[in-house]
Amino acid sequence: xxxxxxxxxxxxxxxxxxxxxxxxxxxxxxxxxxxxxxxxxxxxxxxxxxxxxxxxxxxxxxxxxxxxxxxxxxxxxxxxxxxxxxxxxxxxxxxxxxxxxxxxxxxxxxxxxxxxxxxxxxxxxxxxxxxxxxxxxxxxxxxxxxxxxxxxxxxxxxxxxxxxxxxxxxxxxxxxxxxxxxxxxxxxxxxxxxxxxxxxxxxxxxxxxxxx
Amino acid sequence: xxxxxxxxxxxxxxxxxxxxxxxxxxxxxxxxxxxxxxxxxxxxxxxxxxxxxxxxxxxxxxxxxxxxxxxxxxxxxxxxxxxxxxxxxxxxxxxxxxxxxxxxxxxxxxxxxxxxxxxxxxxxxxxxxxxxxxxxxxxxxxxxxxxxxxxxxxxxxxxxxxxxxxxxxxxxxxxxxxxxxxxxxxxxxxxxxxxxxxxxxxxxxxxxxxxx
Numbered sequence: 001x002x003x004x005x006x007x008x009x010x011x012x013x014x015x016x017x018x019x020x021x022x023x024x025x026x027x028x029x030x031x032x033x034x035x036x037x038x039x040x041x042x043x044x045x046x047x048x049x050x051x052x053x054x055x056x057x058x059x060x061x062x063x064x065x066x067x068x069x070x071x072x073x074x075x076x077x078x079x080x081x082x083x084x085x086x087x088x089x090x091x092x093x094x095x096x097x098x099x100x101x102x103x104x105x106x107x108x109x110x111x112x113x114x115x116x117x118x119x120x121x122x123x124x125x126x127x128x129x130x131x132x133x134x135x136x137x138x139x140x141x142x143x144x145x146x147x148x149x150x151x152x153x154x155x156x157x158x159x160x161x162x163x164x165x166x167x168x169x170x171x172x173x174x175x176x177x178x179x180x181x182x183x184x185x186x187x188x189x190x191x192x193x194x195x196x197x198x199x200x201x202x203x204x205x206x207x208x209x210x211x212x
Numbered sequence: 213x214x215x216x217x218x219x220x221x222x223x224x225x226x227x228x229x230x231x232x233x234x235x236x237x238x239x240x241x242x243x244x245x246x247x248x249x250x251x252x253x254x255x256x257x258x259x260x261x262x263x264x265x266x267x268x269x270x271x272x273x274x275x276x277x278x279x280x281x282x283x284x285x286x287x288x289x290x291x292x293x294x295x296x297x298x299x300x301x302x303x304x305x306x307x308x309x310x311x312x313x314x315x316x317x318x319x320x321x322x323x324x325x326x327x328x329x330x331x332x333x334x335x336x337x338x339x340x341x342x343x344x345x346x347x348x349x350x351x352x353x354x355x356x357x358x359x360x361x362x363x364x365x366x367x368x369x370x371x372x373x374x375x376x377x378x379x380x381x382x383x384x385x386x387x388x389x390x391x392x393x394x395x396x397x398x399x400x401x402x403x404x405x406x407x408x409x410x411x412x413x414x415x416x417x418x419x420x421x422x423x424x
Binding site: 051062066070104105 | 301
């Protein structure tokens with residue numbers, strides 16, 4: 001398999017963790033987002049969305065990190081990144097999507113660029129925007145975790161799942177932008193526990209060959 | 213089952229379509245987003261995310277529209293809203309998430325409010341923002357549809373799937389805000405075809421009891 005990613009993309013970071021957890025070998029192609037390589041004709045031909053990550057599995061090109069994780073779970077089921085029961089699976093997916101749909105889309109590079117270049121926001125306002133969505137979004141995740149007895153060492157029990165895979169990159173971004181996570185002790189505890197697992201630690205941005 | 217929704221919420225609209233396609237009966241509770249009922253203590257206790265939709269299935273409370281659709285597919289598999297093959301499922305999910313992660317999160321009510329109230333944008337700038345993400349986002353969906361021979365009367369072949377379920381509410385929003393869809397003929401064609409199906413037509417905002 002071949003992963004088209006970028007060390008700092010948190011969606012690519014998710015896929016790296018999932019591949020590592022499942023023990024799957026992969027090569028990486030690096031799409032430098034700051035240098036706009038995602039808009040190059042070659043990459044646009046590969047993924048018309050001009051977004052990363054994209055994962056090649058033989059002749060199949062997969063896009064959208066959450067869809068890629070579902071595909072990996074269906075084609076390489078063990079070790080699982082979703083629980084076995086329908087309610088548990090729904091809970092893990094809801095936690096993952098509370099990050100993938102409610103936080104991350106508001107704060108990726110193209111959105112931040114648009115806020116400054118086209119909406120005319122100052123750097124200060126842009127950073128306020130960033131922190132607002134990360135802090136309120138992770139507080140919502142915190143309240144979901146606190147409200148449910150299924151929360152364990154990981155988001156759902158004592159095995160890492162799709163929820164943790166989405167959480168860890170979001171926490172890394174939060175820290176990079178100086179967000180206040182003091183209202184999120186459970187999120188923080190689980191994030192720290194995840195990083196004791198090699199699959200998570202090895203997927204970190206700073207450990208990637210294209211890290212700057 | 214009981215759906216907590218709002219006629220104009222496109223995420224609730226998705227769940228209404230999915231329930232209809234699967235022929236599942238449900239009652240509705242109406243959470244008036246403009247009146248901030250989602251922030252009421254009663255609703256916050258039900259869904260700490262303070263977001264709709266939420267679906268009660270017996271004792272299980274489900275949140276996040278995409279997670280709800282996956283749950284319905286697992287617990288009420290027929291008629292299916294995902295193809296049977298892993299690559300097809302990945303394609304449908306990627307199309308659904310190209311809307312649910314790349315377009316809709318940027319344009320929901322709380323984000324638009326924040327842009328005006330906290331970021332100080334004018335109504336005109338806010339509408340420019342709205343149209344930008346819908347138009348570029350649906351153009352990305354268009355290019356995915358055009359590039360793939362699996363595209364049929366619906367997004368994937370000739371049966372409605374999760375991709376169509378996400379597409380139709382997004383098109384409805386696009387029209388409401390006067391977005392330019394002239395670059396998206398395939399998107400438009402599929403959207404119109406979907407509306408000939410009763411399950412889609414009956415889920416439309418204007419047909420809901422809380423429509424204004």
